[in-house]
Amino acid sequence: MILNIILLTVAAAIAWWLSGFDARLTGESVKVDLLRRGIRCGLTLFLLAIFFSLPYSIASAPPMFLIVGLLTIIWAGCITELGARFFHRLVDPEDKREFDPHQSARHLDMVASLLKNGRHEEAAQLCVTLKESGDANILVLETLLARSGIQFDIGKKPKPLTEAYRLRSEGKFEEAAALLNSLLAENPSNVDAALMLMRLYVQDLRRSDKAAEVLLALEKQPHIPPGHIDYARRSIQDWGRPKRAPEAVVLPESVDELVACGYLGTAIEILERKVKEQPQDFDSWLKLAEAHGLHSGNIHRAEKMFQKIEGHPGFSAEQIRTAKVKLKEWREAKPQEN
Numbered sequence: 277m278i279l280n281i282i283l284l285t286v287a288a289a290i291a292w293w294l295s296g297f298d299a300r301l302t303g304e305s306v307k308v309d310l311l312r313r314g315i316r317c318g319l320t321l322f323l324l325a326i327f328f329s330l331p332y333s334i335a336s337a338p339p340m341f342l343i344v345g346l347l348t349i350i351w352a353g354c355i356t357e358l359g360a361r362f363f364h365r366l367v368d369p370e371d372k373r374e375f376d377p378h379q380s381a382r383h384l385d386m387v388a389s390l391l392k393n394g395r396h397e398e399a400a401q402l403c404v405t406l407k408e409s410g411d412a413n414i415l416v417l418e419t420l421l422a423r424s425g426i427q428f429d430i431g432k433k434p435k436p437l438t439e440a441y442r443l444r445s446e447g448k449f450e451e452a453a454a455l456l457n458s459l460l461a462e463n464p465s466n467v468d469a470a471l472m473l474m475r476l477y478v479q480d481l482r483r484s485d486k487a488a489e490v491l492l493a494l495e496k497q498p499h500i501p502p503g504h505i506d507y508a509r510r511s512i513q514d515w516g517r518p519k520r521a522p523e524a525v526v527l528p529e530s531v532d533e534l535v536a537c538g539y540l541g542t543a544i545e546i547l548e549r550k551v552k553e554q555p556q557d558f559d560s561w562l563k564l565a566e567a568h569g570l571h572s573g574n575i576h577r578a579e580k581m582f583q584k585i586e587g588h589p590g591f592s593a594e595q596i597r598t599a600k601v602k603l604k605e606w607r608e609a610k611p612q613e614n
Contacts, residue, residue: 280328287324291317297357304601316350323347364579437468444472449480460490465497467504474508478515487512501573531563540571556590562599569606578606 295313327343390399436459443452456473459466470490477487491508494500534543547564550557561581569578585591585599 280325283328284321284324288317288321291320294351294354294358297354297361299353299357304597316354319350320347437472440469440472444476444480449476452476453481460493464493465500467494467500467508470494471508471511474512475515478512484512484516487515503573535567535571540567543567544572555588558585558591558595561585561588561591562602565599566602566606569603570609575607578603 292313295316298312298316301309301312323343323346327340330339387399387402390396390402436455440452440455440459443449443455453473453476456469456476459469460473463469470493474487474490477483477490491505491512494508495505531543531546534540534546544564544567547560547567550560551564554560561584565578565581565585568574568581582599582603586596
């Protein structure tokens with residue numbers, strides 16, 4: 277009897293913890309969420325109490341299987357959500373480092389100080405470390421070293437897309453096409469390589485048929501947002517039209533107007549700069565998550581933004597609940613891309 281009470285107590289604690297992974301907990305109403313979790317945990321304890329009271333014999337096997345089946349149905353959603361979050365953090369761990377807007381300037385000052393004191397080797401090694409970490413501007417580092425007379429190659433082999441762009445700018449269209457085709461052979465879902473190859477085929481090689489083949493292959497790949505496919509299809513048509521004299525484009529001033537007029541990339545760039553410069557600005561964080569989750573259809577990216585909002589020490593519980601409600605609305609608005 278005492279053993280059963282201990283087991284039920286442990287089961288209650290585990291059940292309450294696991295019920296927190298219910299995907300239907302919206303945070304809109306604390307009472308509704310607590311009631312939902314309480315009902316789930318209460319049913320679980322009731323079934324476990326029956327399970328522990330059954331005699332361990334062949335005759336009691338069917339009821340035991342029935343109880344196990346009911347428990348599986350009750351907790352399937354929570355266990356699935358727990359597994360999904362664990363896998364997401366495993367393949368795409370969150371960067372929890374606090375943003376420091378002055379970090380890059382301090383690094384550059386450190387390099388300049390080493391160069392001023394004649395410690396050139398240490399300065400060069402620090403530049404390599406900063407380059408690998410991505411925490412400093414490579415062009416500025418190269419300039420500092422060059423002014424000190426240090427012939428040091430910070431750069432490594434350029435990325436394939438950068439190399440393809442260079443080949444295309446030099447008029448080596450066939451070589452660029454071969455490189456891009458090799459990238460797509462390794463990863464058929466590489467949207468950037470596919471877009472560059474389609475543009476090269478249409479504008480430079482005058483092979484719209486080959487561009488259509490690339491688009492067809494991209495459409496067959498899973499997990500490609502429909503918005504990317506539509507953009508590629510429209511771009512092929514635009515690239516094939518005769519070029520006209522460029523017209524001055526006046527961009528809207530506000531982020532909302534940019535999104536409304538279709539300048540989504542510019543809006544996202546402005547919002548990303550705002551959250552870096554003003555990390556306490558909740559509205560900018562929420563608009564950036566909305567730009568990804570609703571307008572771009574990238575729910576995965578919006579979820580990452582929500583995790584950053586949820587872990588931000590400067591945001592209140594009410595603001596976090598607001599973001600959670602918005603995330604739920606974006607999921608419902610884009611069900612085909614979830």
